[in-house]
Amino acid sequence: MFDINQIRKDTPASQQLIHFNNAGASLNPSVVIQKVKDYLDLEAQIGGYEVERLHQNDIKAFYTEMARLIHAEPHNIAFATSCTDAYARALSSMPFKSGDVILTSDDDYASNQLCFLSLQNRVGVRVVRAKNFDNGDMDVADVERIIKTEHPSVVAITHIPTSSGKMQPVAEIGQLCRQYDVWYLVDACQSIGQMPIDVQSIGCDFLTATGRKFLRAPRGTGFLFVSDKALEAGFSPLYFDNHSGNWTGKDSYTMQASALRFELYERSLATVLGITEAVRYACAIGLDNIWAYNQDLAQYFRQELQNTEGVTLYDEGSQLCNIITFRMGHKPLEVIQSALNAARINHSVTMKKMAQIDFDRKGIDWALRFSPHYYNTKEEVDKVIEVLRAI
Ligand SMILES: Cc1ncc(COP(=O)(O)O)c(C=O)c1O
Structure with missing residues (x-):
């Protein structure tokens, strides 16, 4: 209600104040703060690993609640410490080689553009940006034209840019990605918590977001959604740890079957519980x-x-x-x-x-x-x- x-x-x-900086970091609901404080207090009282063992179910709830929020399954969700953290993990799972094309927009987030440019410098990928119409809307026909002529390895679109109130047509672009079988990465940093987000209707393979903005979660939280298709295709980050994977012998390892392969072991579990509570709070409203x-x-x-x-x-x-x-x-x-x-x-x-x-x-x-x-x-x-x- x-x-x-x-x-x-x-x-x-x-x-006490008027907070109109929710695109920066919003004010947390008190229940979110309380969750984090209680967990930290318990860590101080009985020890970090010991609290973790006691709170296994609360930690697992992060995946079920987040999946519910974006219409995914818990095995498609990985915790991340920020949107950029999730984004870098997703990009690092893509086997780019020289000449590969990343198709993006003029309005994609600055840090994402920096990642693309870094890949351009290091690997020799090409960054191609689809046109906007004069009114600022993205020209979806231009996206299709570039997909057909340049055969991009990935289409990477920011749903809501940081610098203007526009919304990019992520679902329409998702349809094209499915039609032409192109991997699709969506930055939903500014839309999560602000409006309903449904990864099924967007049709993305990866979706990244942060907790602290419109979702009203603590700072230092975020998540990555990875589609079944991407998981089955074997996408996994370049660098990971023994939470994401398993060292099975001197020269061998396996990866987690789920999106956990994109997650690192060490994270503040107090904030994991905090973001879970923020999702519950938003869903209750x-x-x-x-x-x-x-x-x-x-x-x-x-x-x-x-x-x-x-x-x-x-x-x-x-x-x-x-x-x-x-x-x-x-x-x-x-x-x-x-x-x-x-x-x-x-x-x-x-x-x-x-x-x-x-x-x-x-x-x-x-x-x-x-x-x-x-x-x-x-x-x-x-x-x-x-x-x-x-x-
Ligand atoms: C559209 C968009 N994407 C990504 C980010 C980066 O988020 P984070 O600082 O959590 O990495 C921001 C931050 O403002 C953003 O506005």
């Missing part, structure tokens, strides 16, 4: 409810910004989400930020190095980024607008 009063009670800091509230709130926010003198919105595309980027005429960034900080309004600024292609085209070197979530309210939006209009 969606009960905003209860949700805000579960988020104590929402009484309902991802459809969360998304409906979020869309309404973001639409209100954009409309109020549009009615504010000097504001230029930079979100493009026909499908927008809860990342809102804008600038205010020639007002210096420091002036805007100090007014927001004085009113305890958490926000962020995206710099050009996070969006080289996008910001180059838009002719900007930074943008303010507000990312409302379902525990925020229209009254909080009104407060932001009041502060901005007073600058």
Whole structure:
């Protein structure tokens, strides 16, 4: 059930400040924090390995809850410490050779672009980016054209870029990947927890996400989804440990049959329990409810910004989400930020190095980024607008 009063009670800091930086890291529900604290306390009292043995079922629940959230099976899930950690593991499982093509978009996340460029330098892969239409939407026909002419080894698409509110057509691209039998890697870092995510309808082989953003999990958490097809094809990371694999003899080893082969043994189990609790919390509210509230709130926010003198919105595309980027005429960034900080309004600024292609085209070197979530309210939006209009 969606009960905003209860949700805000579960988020104590929402009484003290206005947090519009959920695309950075959101405020955790109290139940999530409590789980982590209790587990850490127990580790201090009886020892790390000993608590782990006691909490086997709670640890296993991570895989079942995460699978439920994204419509997968528990054996398709691996824990990761961040989205980039999951992404690097997925990429490292692909046997790239010189001349192979990675097909991506202009809006894929900066760190992913860095990984592609590193592969370009080290292995000689080619990075090919599909075109956008003038309105910012990705040109899916161009994706198909490139698949047909360049035969990419993998299509790698970020669902929601960090630097603008657009949503990329991941399910349509997934259909093409299935039609042409191409491996498909999706970065769902900004969409997980913000809206329903269904790996079956996206049709991806790998999907990566972080916990700390719209899922409201502790920092240092994330996960990787690996499809049955990719597991059966034998994909496994280049570097791993004796949790992912088994040293069976002097010169031999086996890998885990499940996505656990992408996971390392050492991780903070307190945070594993924390992210599991965050998934339960989101599912109890309902991802459809969360998304409906979020869309309404973001639409209100954009409309109020549009009615504010000097504001230029930079979100493009026909499908927008809860990342809102804008600038205010020639007002210096420091002036805007100090007014927001004085009113305890958490926000962020995206710099050009996070969006080289996008910001180059838009002719900007930074943008303010507000990312409302379902525990925020229209009254909080009104407060932001009041502060901005007073600058
Ligand atoms: C779209 C997208 N992908 C990946 C990441 C990286 O996430 P992490 O810092 O958990 O590796 C971010 C972080 O902002 C992001 O916005």
